[in-house]
Amino acid sequence: MAKKKVNLLDQVPVLKTKLQVIDEGKKSFLLVERNNPVEKMAIRFFKQQKYRKINLDxxxxxxxxxxxxxxxxxxxxxxxxxxxxxxxxxxxxxxxxxxxxxxxxxxxxxxxxx
Missing domain, CATH: 1.20.1280 (Monooxygenase)
Incomplete structure (x- = not known):
């Protein structure tokens, strides 16, 4: 059976709950939590940041x-x-x-x- 086509214009996009957009001065960033096992080890043992900051235009x-x-x-x-x-x-x-x-x-x- 064929999939029902969805009109993208009628869809509502929502940012997932653990993500947030922050402003620092004139720049904006998307904060993404680092939560896979390798990243958790890097956070714990190498004192890296818990979040990735993605620069937004x-x-x-x-x-x-x-x-x-x-x-x-x-x-x-x-x-x-x-x-x-x-x-x-x-x-x-x-x-x-x-x-x-x-x-x-x-x-x-x-x-x-x-």
């Missing part, structure tokens, strides 16, 4: 800060277009590609619009 920080579990992709695209412009009419493509990259790391969960 302005567009990435803007998107991740708005993943509140309420807005679907089409609403995020409207806000993104208002903030960064849509002269080349590629704002939706840039947004979707960014969400695909973040999802490929397993940092998102997808919910259906209520």
């Amino acid at each position: 302005a567009e990435g920080a803007f998107i991740l800060k708005r993943l509140d579990g309420i807005k679907d992709v089409s609403e995020l695209e409207q806000e993104f277009s208002q903030e960064f412009g849509n002269e080349d009419e590629m704002s939706l493509a840039r947004l979707v590609r960014f969400l695909q990259i973040v999802d490929s790391y397993g940092w998102l969960r997808w919910e259906k619009k209520a």
